[in-house]
Amino acid sequence: MESAKHAGDVAVAVSRAYGAETMFTLSGGHVFPLYDGAVHEGMRILDVRHEQSAVFAAEATARLTRKPGLAVLTAGPGITNGVSGVATAHFNGSPVVVLGGRAPQSRWGSGALQEMDHPPLLEPITKLSFTASGADSVGHDVEMAFRTAVAPHRGPVFLDFYMDHLFAPSQPHAVETQTPSPLEPDPDDLAAIARLLAEAERPVLVYGSDVWMDRAEEAARDFAETWRLPVIPNGQGRGILPAGHELLVTRARGLAFAQADLVVVVGTPLDFRLGYGWFGGKDGAPLARVVHIADAPSQLATHMQPAAKAAGDLSVVFWGLGAACGDAGVKTEKYASWVSKLSEAAAAAIAGDAELLAADADPIHPMRIYGELNRVLDDDAVVIGDGGDFVSYAGKYVEPRRPGNWLDPGPYGCLGTGLGYSIAARLARPSSQVVLLLGDGAAGFSLMDVDTLVRHRLPVVMICGNNGIWGLEKHPMQLLYGYDVAAELQPHCRYDQVVTALGGGGELVTDPSEIGPALRRAFDSGIPYMVNIATDPQIAYPRNTTGV
Template identity: 35%
Template sequence: MGNLIDGGEMIARMIKQEGVNHLFTLSGGHVQNIYEGCLNNGIQVIDTRHEQSAGHAADGYSRITFKPGVCVVTAGPGVTDVVTAVANAYQASSPMVVIGGRSPMREYDMGSLQDIELQRVMEPITKWSQTVLEARRLPYYMAMAFREAMTGRFGPVFLQVPSDVLFSRVDEDQVHWPRSYRTQGEVMGDPQLIKAAAQAIKQARKPMIMAGSGVFWHRAHRELAEFARAADVPVYTNAMGRGTLRQENPNFFSLSRKPAFSQADVIVILGTPIDFRLKYGRAPAWNPEAQLIQIDVDPRDIGKNKDFGIGIEANIRQALLQLTAEIGKGDHGEWMQYLRGLEGMADAQREVFMNSDAMPIHPLRLCKEIAEFVDDETIVVGDGGDIVALAASVLPVNNPGQWMDPGPFGTLGVGTGFCMAAAVAAPEKKVLMVNGDGTFGLNGFDFDTFVRFKMPIVSVIGNDRCWHQIYVGQKAQYGAGRTPATMLGDNARYDKVVEGLGGHGEFVEHPEQIKAAIARAFDSGKPACVNVLTDPEPAGVKGGYEFK
């Protein structure tokens, strides 16, 4: 007879086998023996102040490490509290494993503590949602969870474990331990479709590429650069695609995206859905005569919202390797020169605001000052609305995974979770968070988590005293003075909140104070908040989002 081990030990061993060294949680009795298993197996437990933060941390961990982030939450409200984070990961195709506690099966439907069935609640927002009913099968179910999260289009999974199953002790010799349970292969594109796509791009007068999160998840940044160089095509990026092409690369473009879409005759979409961010592929945002070449690992997204000319189901890295081998040498210099001219004009226009000494501080001036602290050894987390959109267009993001934001679900409050994941998974990096003032109020108390785990994360808040992205659209639709529920307090001292939690705080009202304040924040060696008062109606920035 072998040693007796419980479910917490089995789960921890499977997590360790995946090379995952951190687990994110908010403590709960239904799952507490998983923590014991983590201690036994050298897995650091990071406990947060809200389950949503733990879920976002697991999402962020996967983006930094390319390994499945793991979040453990207790039964009932522990699981419901993590739902938003799971939905965000689902929309962003981010692989994470959520393990949820449950009341014991022997007390099923008797009204025990936190007794509610949540497997079906999680089904619409996960790739896979299951309940384990027998302790010895826990390793088997963990293997299935990791496989589902990390194959095909990545995404979150949910595993519910009743407490009597989790705390059961079984003979270790009677447990099957899966070792090899998912393929590492990469699907190549159909050769005929690849050939047709290469010909269409080469023969086009005005081709363009939009590179999204699929380029990041398939680690295709080198292949993207090589193909763009060979094809002589402009590349734009979104979501986790940001940083997959260095900004000094001659094929990198950003400020001319709108005219590029409206004028291009061949549009290549790499690993990103044609959703609201891409105007659903509709005119006048897109040239209605343009040929669409769409490449994605998930064929269900190919042709969604927009008819394609060529649709290729493939791993993005493999497809780019095939296209590069097929295309030879393209020549679109005139088109590239035209777009570069547009970029120069747009940059000159915003330069005025980036150098503005106006008060309240122009948000583009704030972004310019933040940019001085972003180098290749910095991870930037965007958690907000318009201030994050502006930061994304200004900050020098030049490496895969260097920029993290919510993605298409647009969840506010992801920042603290993403930051703690970056701090533990890449401790050699600086971590800088760009916040809106609204977002700070969602999960800001996890600065306590930063303090407890000695994470010197710096948050810079663009404090315009309102929910600006909503305020702008609401004002445009209904008029000035008809914007209820959009205004925040004029005197909110988020920096003082962080100081009260044991961190460092800075309050900035004048543009010339920004740089020194951020420098002091980094030099403090503590979690820090730089609270910067910005203009709620900045010149030259439309911002907002109109819901009609």
């Protein structure tokens, strides 16, 4: 770019320099100069039907490409509509930059349209939330936003601009993007972890999303294979060891966590998904010792004291820990019987699923859907979960074959992510299958953005598990009180006809024998297509109270 017309040009040029390729947005006059800048800079503008979908799409872009995602939101309600997406990015550690409009400074305090001081609202769920001080500061401020978002530990940043500043002339900003030196873990911390591994007889590795986000998936797989350690993945850690790998013991998760004497958790919080870090202690056995490894010190557990911990670039951690294991005399044969026990338990669980995965029960059991889906998924398929019980079954029965191909809302558990995620997935992986798994409750949050898929010619296969209830609430409420309220949805609601009305395709399936043919029609259609499957409302996903 030879010269900038206005601050919007500068903001977009800096965004492009940091790897942002698509601007996700919903049109608003406060941010017109950013659109004009995107036109000048050749950046794709993808407009959605609700601002939350714009932020969810930016977040999914960050998680799939490991580059920062960009969302642009107009002032006031445009920004408040995007808050759930920002909160989701915060809990997922996703590097997202949200650029917002703001009422003109020249009218500030006089009641201008959508006048609101946004940064204090966003501050608790961002790494940084601030307002550009003037037109000439825009380049520097946008660069600060992106640099902050991608630095460990990654996360969202919010920056808004006074409308009159954004329209004003601004000088081009020279960007010198530099790859920061990786954060080195403390060698003493790695040595302490290696000593624990040398002492352990029943260790388990847990790989979380930050292993993928830190580009450490190859180092993580090599570490597990070298030291013959069983692995349970979490979030985007799924696929680091592909489906069928002998060390992948997801289906023996309960046994592994109950009987482990050492659990090494890498790249994910010790939150409710992992029983808050409490493992073992079953059948008279002592609690397992726990190791927590994160990409930054701020992510290490503080609610409990692990037996050992380390923080740093996760590839460097795995390389250093491998060397430390050699120095500590770790013997892989010591774990052989434990690995065999877990592998056999996982194989037995998989074999035991065969009947339900092929069941002809009427109403349809949710597991039958995943039995059929697994037959048609390609190795590089991107699978997105947006729902409660229905998506919980997917987490159990759909095992990715490659890393970086699974998306769910993460620990914040926000429904409505699915359409934004699927928009981003189709752009990021244009040659891959993109499958969106929707509970019928989740479908109500964002289904209007099928219009976005249609307008931008983004084919996605949507599978709706339609049991006509809020299953995650109805069954527990009945267990607690003997009744339920506010937990009913319309049975057999024709969400597929919503998709059809918006220009896509779809069908309702009530016969289990029609699931497979319907899925094949969906993948062959080349358009946004929903397979709306009526499932048994009496079936509840089996859960325990500990999260493990």
